[in-house]
Amino acid sequence: GGPTAAVVAFQNPHIKVTVVDRDVTRIRRWNSRHPPIYEPGLHDIVRIARDGGRETNISGQPSDEIVSEKGETSVARREPNLFFSTDVAGHIAEADIVLVAVNTPTKERGVGAGSATDMTAFEAVTGFVAQYAREGAIIVEKSTVPCRTAQLVADTLAMHRPGVHFEILSNPEFLAAGTAVNDLLYPDRILIGSAPTPSGKRAAEALLEVYAAWVPRERILTTNVWSSELAKLVANSMLAQRISSINSISAVCEQTGADVDEVARAIGVDPRIGNKFLMAGIGFGGSCFKKDVLNLVYLADTMGLPEVGEYWRQVVKMNEYARDRFTNRVIKCLNNTLVGKKVTILGYAFKKNTSDTREAPALEMIKTLLEERPREIAVFDPCCNPFVVKNEIKALLGPQTTASVHVYGNAYDACKDSTAVVIATEFDEFRNQPVAKPAPAPVDQPAPKMLGRKPNPKTDPRPFKESTPTENDLLALHKHLVQRDGQTSEDPLDRFNVEPDCDDDCPDCIQARESKENGFATGMGSAEEYKPKERLDWVRIAETMAKPRWVFDGRGVIDSREMVKLGVRVESVGRQHRF
Template identity: 60%
Template sequence: MAALTPATPATPATPLQFSGLDAEDITTLDDSTAPTTPDGSSSFSPNLRPQDDDAGYLNVSSLSAALAAAAPAVRNVCFIGAGFVGGPTAAVIALHNPHIRVTVVDKDHTRIRRWNSKHPPIYEPGLNDILRVVRDGSTATKGDAAARQPNLIFTTDVATCVREADVVLIAVNTPTKERGNGAGSATDMAAFEAVTAMVARHASPGAIIVEKSTVPCRTAQLVQDTLALHRPGVEFQVLSNPEFLAAGTAIKDLQHADRILIGSSNTAAGHKAATALASVYASWIPTERIITTNVFSSELAKLVANSMLAQRISSINSIAAVCDATGADIDEVARAVGADPRIGSKFLKAGIGFGGSCFKKDILSLVYLAETLVLPEVAQYWRAVVEMNEFARNRLVTRVLRCLNNTLTGKKVTVLGFAFKKDTNDTRESPALDIIHALAKENPREIAVYDPLCTAPQMAEQIGRYAGTDVLKSNGGPVVVYTDVYGACHGSDAVLITTEFDEFKNGPAEVEAQLEVSSGAAGKLEGTPDNQVVSADDSAAAVDGQLAASLNPVPPCEEDCPECQAEEDSAADKKNDEPQSHRKARLDWTKVYYDMNSPHWVLDGRGVLDISVMEKLGFRVESIGRQSGLARKSFPPKNYR
């Protein structure tokens, strides 16, 4: 059978002539804050005019030639931030570059401990099997599977790892400011600035510093100034390499990236640094998908990409409200509009709006940029996208009240789905949080919450932090977190679907088995040509059979491991804290029906149900922009928000 390409031991670091930083989530190292306004010195700004092949940024042919000729050797890569960006990205880079030592550092000891155990802190389909290969390694077998040395390391020793790295990628969290100037729209750069100062103190001369975090436009100037302040006279190159990952499909997005964006200064040294970073990705990404720009264009492109995707979601949700008031069907409208090749069908699924850590934050960052540039009309335009998203969330709560005679007193409401989207345990900016908070104000007897991937402690902690600990059942409130979906639905007056998990769809089929290795997750197989991505079948085979048997053991947990203890304490779902091991069958809606209270309301906030099938079972269904049988019989529908 096919085998993974054997790894070679990492060689000592060879400092390059540029530095790259990636940051997703890391404990703030100091309390300093960075300016988030776009003004700054023009000394770092490259020529922004269109460039020809001789004077401009690297085009496909010149990049390919540079890689073929003499791309600077990268032997040691350091990611700062072990979160939703740093962890998966580092794992895939390590998989495809067995000759490179990849280190992920974070000040959060608990997070690093979990990355080094069988309980990784985040869930992504395919991630766990990649970790088994690159973190744990494998031994040689009698078959064709060769030994592979581990080349992915998780540690809290930030200074040492930065000092040894050729390329440093900053992947720390850059949330929206909650207080002070620009609160509510500007980006909080405290963690990013603190990490940049630390990198400036410890990085080897000539190291490449890379912005992996989503940052305001012209942040590269801040990084360059910080490096010059702490290390005057020492040359560093600063690159922008934003991520374009979606939670739930991050491994697939990394394996089959539609583009890798690298921004650099328009100088010979900048081009050389960009080529060095491109060489890391070129081990599995075709060079025609590696785009080089000036560094500020790269920073702005990430904000614009997320803002325009969010704009499509808000646009279709605004039309869903029109459908509810006119009798049109949002699925039919979206299908007709999406058939126009100038528009396309993606991100035209109506529901309760977007969540996650990126869309809202990046739109607000773009709003703040426009405001500082004295472009109020631009700021107002993009702010309306966020306002429409909030409108979409509020409409579901309004409809729950309408269905239940405008009162929740003495009633039980069930919320199915806590993560902001399916196939992830990421709860940041989850619509479910706003909905639970709003429902709790209506004095219900109980709000039952269930999610197939989020753990009960995680959900309780997030709800308590967002809505106040007094809403939790343990403190006398109505919110109860369940690990069993049927327990959550038992005795409920209304069931709300707030995340589009396949488990919640109606139908007899089970959720298709989700292999730990998704499309190409096991990496390039032995004998696979360069830049050719292996198929899902090939990658699954690579971790099956002989290779799976030859993987080194998972590092043992400590005796007091809280995740192991949670598994032992959870009688309802022993594996609840290790969701990677399995997925459940689809929900038996017939069973749910007989355990609910009449009139059996289901409010589908994600459009995952076949309404006609649900109505045949006896349910009353409300769905965003889609007409139920009862509504069709009473046409014209009520004009409601």
């Protein structure tokens, strides 16, 4: 819920938004220079909403001039309106709208283990809200929950506060890790489910007004609450299904000589199919897809629809098959033995541009490879702190099992002396194709205006549509300016206030210093995250690898023809190689 709260506050300066959590460390990090999660652009939004913004003047036309005392456009000073606190009861009691955004993982034991949703945290928070929420408050389900959870919420509220009226809404998130901020700023749709009563519709309209501050009204959909709850599960399940479908075809391609990328391109031009989610790989990860598919499986099974449940269960089975098949392919190509060999895993997060490692395929791959007793498994991820990754692997697999796992702060040390490099995440940094340089846009050429559409950061968004620029306008200009050649300032609009100082013994500052000393930095909260990522020097990597040099491309980011020139053998998902 942190990114959602940040964007809601960012877009509604007149609304006070408070994120509450009992986790003292998490709240401390939200109130510091070290947010607990990494998403491109998130830190800049948090800074404006949490710390406020300075009054500034900007040139209102496309220009090399950024900030000027005689600027044509004045940007008013902004007060802080985003707060983070551990006073859960106090802030719930004063809220008009309470959004419940807690973890709802898959149950690990008991009835429904392995498919049902574990509602422990959600139920506990609902009970807490029931005790302290003011009469008439609107309770909003943000967590992904089973269909008909709103009835559980209603029953809990009635039990704790009989006779007190609350309205319950469903407002699921449709975000993707790595692009969560853009997904919130420029959503395809906002879904609000409510009771079909006058008071339910008024509650939905109240929440709709919050989003209408920046989302075109035609993109805000209203349904009954059950449809909204189920739509979230179905959306994620359908996306997961497409990934498993193309991964099943990749196995056929490897046996027939067809190229899965060519097949995907051929079917993707059909408008009935489309080209989204047709990139073959080693399977999906993250906290949502598997959990939500299994939630749908459990729902079908418990409602006497076993055929429906089995249909969706195959989506998860195919996902695991894709990951395990590729891992076994690595072992087979290395003569079925890893003894005495070093294997490098590039990418530990489940997808690019995020530090989220939940359900990441890389962890299960490491677990399988360790059974072959390699000399070393090296890990590098450009968005994950190596100390955090090392501790996570140790906690999940055990300290003795992972003694041969080493996490590095840079890719070159990780790949040195490796017999095989396995690409487990599709980071642009890992690609070996040259970066295409787009032609620079003329300075005086304004960007085309498309309401609610993501702007092109390479095009100057000025002149703005309105005399007073919106927060999206200012953010688009910020992104455009920090990407300019020679731009070194992280605040070209001169709008940021100074961030709060950390204590001398701040563990995050200490960890950041240690990471920097080891050659690791994410660029979080800096202009660097908006600039094109520097590609790895594969010539340098190939020179230091041990023969026979193998690259196993699990994400389709490598041009095998270029690697062959370096004397490196390549195995890729969904295609045969004869190198």
